[in-house]
Amino acid sequence: MSDYIGLNLFEMNTVGHISHGLWVHPENTRHRYADLDFWVEQAKLLEEGLFDAVFLADVIGAYDGYRGGPETAIREAVQIPSNDPLLVIPAMAAATTHLAFAATFSTTYEPPFAFARRASTLDHLTKGRFGWNVVTSYLPNAARNFGLDDEIGHDDRYGIAEEYLQVLYKLWEGSWDDDAVVVDRGRRVYTDPEKVRAIDHVGEHFRVAGPHLAEPSIQRTPVIFQAGSSDRGREFAAQHAEGVFVGGRSLEVYRENVADIRRRAVNHGRRADDVKTYASAVVIVGRDTAEAQEKASEFRRLSSAEGYLAHAGGSGIDLAAYSREAVIDDVLAAEARAGRDSGQSGRRFHAPGTTVGEALDAVTAFDRNPFFVAGSAVEVADALERWTDETGLDGFNLRQFLTPGTAEDFIEHVVPELQRRGRYRTRYEESTFRERLFGAGARRVPERHPAARYRGGANLGGAGADEAEQRAAG
Numbered sequence: 001m002s003d004y005i006g007l008n009l010f011e012m013n014t015v016g017h018i019s020h021g022l023w024v025h026p027e028n029t030r031h032r033y034a035d036l037d038f039w040v041e042q043a044k045l046l047e048e049g050l051f052d053a054v055f056l057a058d059v060i061g062a063y064d065g066y067r068g069g070p071e072t073a074i075r076e077a078v079q080i081p082s083n084d085p086l087l088v089i090p091a092m093a094a095a096t097t098h099l100a101f102a103a104t105f106s107t108t109y110e111p112p113f114a115f116a117r118r119a120s121t122l123d124h125l126t127k128g129r130f131g132w133n134v135v136t137s138y139l140p141n142a143a144r145n146f147g148l149d150d151e152i153g154h155d156d157r158y159g160i161a162e163e164y165l166q167v168l169y170k171l172w173e174g175s176w177d178d179d180a181v182v183v184d185r186g187r188r189v190y191t192d193p194e195k196v197r198a199i200d201h202v203g204e205h206f207r208v209a210g211p212h213l214a215e216p217s218i219q220r221t222p223v224i225f226q227a228g229s230s231d232r233g234r235e236f237a238a239q240h241a242e243g244v245f246v247g248g249r250s251l252e253v254y255r256e257n258v259a260d261i262r263r264r265a266v267n268h269g270r271r272a273d274d275v276k277t278y279a280s281a282v283v284i285v286g287r288d289t290a291e292a293q294e295k296a297s298e299f300r301r302l303s304s305a306e307g308y309l310a311h312a313g314g315s316g317i318d319l320a321a322y323s324r325e326a327v328i329d330d331v332l333a334a335e336a337r338a339g340r341d342s343g344q345s346g347r348r349f350h351a352p353g354t355t356v357g358e359a360l361d362a363v364t365a366f367d368r369n370p371f372f373v374a375g376s377a378v379e380v381a382d383a384l385e386r387w388t389d390e391t392g393l394d395g396f397n398l399r400q401f402l403t404p405g406t407a408e409d410f411i412e413h414v415v416p417e418l419q420r421r422g423r424y425r426t427r428y429e430e431s432t433f434r435e436r437l438f439g440a441g442a443r444r445v446p447e448r449h450p451a452a453r454y455r456g457g458a459n460l461g462g463a464g465a466d467e468a469e470q471r472a473a474g
């Protein structure tokens, strides 16, 4: 593990991502999210601050579970209005040379072929600085936007995601040889057809002929991120992810979850350090403790409890509809009986025995996050060091209160402090995303990653071969 603490800015192409209500703050510029200059300015700032990456979340539906409709989310700008995360990346890439870009895209609703090409295009345009956060989506409204009456069941969504990745790996890794493009003007051969092949994938969910339309990009497979917290989600992450967002109620639980994901990765034939682990960092920094605390009070005052409730209700469970004394476990059991998927919300709403009232307070209070620091640069750096050293985490996704204020403050105050301690880079070295995480030369996934088995056109064809192998592996 590198001594450097990894740092991504947690973003979304929207007004209100996770700090609800703060768009009203006079210094917040979130209302500019639809202006390309907003993204270019941010990218330049983050590159000055030597960040690893900007990480773009995404959802493809409205949060309509709270009070029976989307009105609160719409009024409070809770992830709506929102724009496509992929489309702002080329502009940010053109304004920078090192900063990487991880964007979220769902495996549940759009078939894989078009996304394979979009991702390859982004990896080309960013010169190997593209990463993909694989999600299966959790909003019931998203299902209705894509022709379904309701969400596909949680584990079935992961089943689809497995096959989705198989198709992508075949296209990215197996369809074109590295030396396929020859650009031989004399012989009039642009690409050698012998070195480009169909994938002829026939599976339970997808039939994709190929060949891939994009030629090999620098990384081929983008750096894969994942944030699953269920058992199924962790297994998926352990097989595929190179960066994992870990959650937990306390430092100790983070430590267990980091160890758990590494153990699972090893069980899948990977190395423990093939997976980088990240936590959300909720940081408010000031020139001194008092200034930081003052900012925190102001953020508390401007926060929107309704916005947080609309966000929490997006999974289809409206906690506010229950009495404060009700116990979460009973609520989730009742919701499950009513056919609603309570897995994700259940984990979000915390420990067994928690009441609805306690959960509502936690959901609406940013300072209940296990990693919350409002303090001086020294205090913030102390906390970042302690957490990485005591949990095995590799880095953090910095949550924004103000744009660009949160990142500016962090870069002005915390970055130099971490650099003094030898815990933060003083210049970029490698500029592809995977090399930034795994060192010089690691542009492509390693041999032990499941994408590598399609290299050179091996193992293409139906999904049957993969399934037989998985069964044999137990």
Ligand SMILES: Cc1cc2nc3c(=O)[nH]c(=O)nc-3n(C[C@H](O)[C@H](O)[C@H](O)COP(=O)(O)O)c2cc1C
Pocket (backbone or CB within 6 Å): 056, 057, 058, 059, 104, 134, 135, 136, 137, 138, 226, 227, 228, 229, 230, 231, 232, 233, 234, 245, 246, 247, 280, 343, 344, 397
């Ligand atoms: C830091 C972080 C970022 C996430 N970003 C997104 C996102 O942008 N879009 C999305 O649909 N889900 C997102 N999720 C939800 C996860 O993909 C996942 O569904 C959730 O953690 C529950 O895990 P499970 O799917 O294994 O039940 C995120 C989760 C975390 C912890």
